[in-house]
Amino acid sequence: MAGFQPATHIPETGYSENGYGADGSTPRRKTISNSYLHRLQRRHFLLFDVLPIAGTAAAIAFLAVHPIGATELALLFSMWLLTGLGITVGYHRLFTHRxxxxxxxxxxxxxxxGSMAGQGGVVSWVALHRRHHECSDRDGDPHSPNLAGNGLKGRLRGLAHSHFLWMRRHEYPNVVHYAPDLIKNRALVRVARLYYYWVTLGLLLPALVGGLVYQSWTGAVSGFLWGGLVRMFVLEHVIWGINSFLHMFGTRPYESRENSRNGGIFALLSLGESWHNNHHAFPDSPSFGLRWYRLDPGYWLIRLLAVSGLAWDVKLPSEERMAAKRIAARRSAPSTAV
Incomplete structure (x- = not known):
C-alpha cells in the first residue's frame, strides 16, 4: 500500500494546509469545538440518527396493526431514491467536489x-466531507475506522466509531475555511437555513400520501414510518457503510493516499457511492464507476441532467490519468536503477 502523502493544498477551498489565507495573513481556525456545538450535535444525533432506528423497530411492530402493502414499498423506494440522489449527486458530487x-x-x-435525507445541512455536510478528504485515515479525519488501534478490538472500535458513534460529538469544520464557495451562494444558504423544515417535509409527505391512499390514520402512520423513518434508516446506514467498511474491506485498483476500497456489489444500493477507491483516486470525477459497465445511478442522473441542458462540464478523467494511478500497472512497470 502506498504511503500517505501530506496535503499541501486544499483545492476546494483555496487555502493552504497551514490554514492561512491566500494573502498569507491571519490564520483561519480549521475546526471549532465548544459546548454549544456539541449540544447541537447530540440533538441531531438523537433526532436523525437514533430515532430512525427506533422508527424502524416501530414500523415492524406496526405491521400487526397495518400490514405493509404496495403503497409503503413504493414510498420507501421512491423516497430512498430521491433523497439518496440528493446526497450523492447534490451534496457529494456537485457541492463538495464540483x-x-x-x-x-x-x-x-x-x-x-439531500436535506430531506436528514444527514445535515448542505454547507455543514460539505465542510465535513472536504475535511475528510484532506485528512482521510489520518489525524483530523472525522470518521476514519483505521485510527483506533490494531488487532480485532481496535478494528471493531474503529468500525463502530466511523459507522455511527463519531456523530455524537466531533470537531466542527470551519465553514469559512472549508466551504467559502457555498457560503457566498445566497440561494444555497437559504436552502441550508431551512434544513429542519426540509427534513420535516420529507417525513410528512409520505405520511400524507399514506393517509390519502388508505383514507385512514393507520395509513398515514404507516406511510410516515416506511417512507420516512425506515427510508432514513436504510439510506443512512448505506452511506455510513461507505465511511466505515469501505475504508477497511474491498478492492483497491487505484493509488490513493488513504485506505479507500471499492465495493461494487453495493453499487446499486449505494447509487454508485460504493466505488469508493475510484472516488478517492479521482474526486473531481462526476462518475464514480469510471467505466460504462460499472453501475453508477448517480452518474446516470448527471448524464440525464446534461442531456436536458441542466448540467454541463461533465468531464471524466483521461485514460492516461487513470492508467498512471492504476496499481496493477505500476507493479508491472519495469523499475529503473540509477
Missing amino acids: AFKAAPAAAAALAVL
Missing part, C-alpha cells in the same frame, strides 16, 4: 432532496 456544473433550479432541487 465535479460538474448545474443550473440554479437543478442545484436547489438537489440541495432540498
Whole structure:
C-alpha cells in the first residue's frame, strides 16, 4: 500500500494546509469545538440518527396493526431514491467536489432532496466531507475506522466509531475555511437555513400520501414510518457503510493516499457511492464507476441532467490519468536503477 502523502493544498477551498489565507495573513481556525456545538450535535444525533432506528423497530411492530402493502414499498423506494440522489449527486458530487456544473433550479432541487435525507445541512455536510478528504485515515479525519488501534478490538472500535458513534460529538469544520464557495451562494444558504423544515417535509409527505391512499390514520402512520423513518434508516446506514467498511474491506485498483476500497456489489444500493477507491483516486470525477459497465445511478442522473441542458462540464478523467494511478500497472512497470 502506498504511503500517505501530506496535503499541501486544499483545492476546494483555496487555502493552504497551514490554514492561512491566500494573502498569507491571519490564520483561519480549521475546526471549532465548544459546548454549544456539541449540544447541537447530540440533538441531531438523537433526532436523525437514533430515532430512525427506533422508527424502524416501530414500523415492524406496526405491521400487526397495518400490514405493509404496495403503497409503503413504493414510498420507501421512491423516497430512498430521491433523497439518496440528493446526497450523492447534490451534496457529494456537485457541492463538495464540483465535479460538474448545474443550473440554479437543478442545484436547489438537489440541495432540498439531500436535506430531506436528514444527514445535515448542505454547507455543514460539505465542510465535513472536504475535511475528510484532506485528512482521510489520518489525524483530523472525522470518521476514519483505521485510527483506533490494531488487532480485532481496535478494528471493531474503529468500525463502530466511523459507522455511527463519531456523530455524537466531533470537531466542527470551519465553514469559512472549508466551504467559502457555498457560503457566498445566497440561494444555497437559504436552502441550508431551512434544513429542519426540509427534513420535516420529507417525513410528512409520505405520511400524507399514506393517509390519502388508505383514507385512514393507520395509513398515514404507516406511510410516515416506511417512507420516512425506515427510508432514513436504510439510506443512512448505506452511506455510513461507505465511511466505515469501505475504508477497511474491498478492492483497491487505484493509488490513493488513504485506505479507500471499492465495493461494487453495493453499487446499486449505494447509487454508485460504493466505488469508493475510484472516488478517492479521482474526486473531481462526476462518475464514480469510471467505466460504462460499472453501475453508477448517480452518474446516470448527471448524464440525464446534461442531456436536458441542466448540467454541463461533465468531464471524466483521461485514460492516461487513470492508467498512471492504476496499481496493477505500476507493479508491472519495469523499475529503473540509477
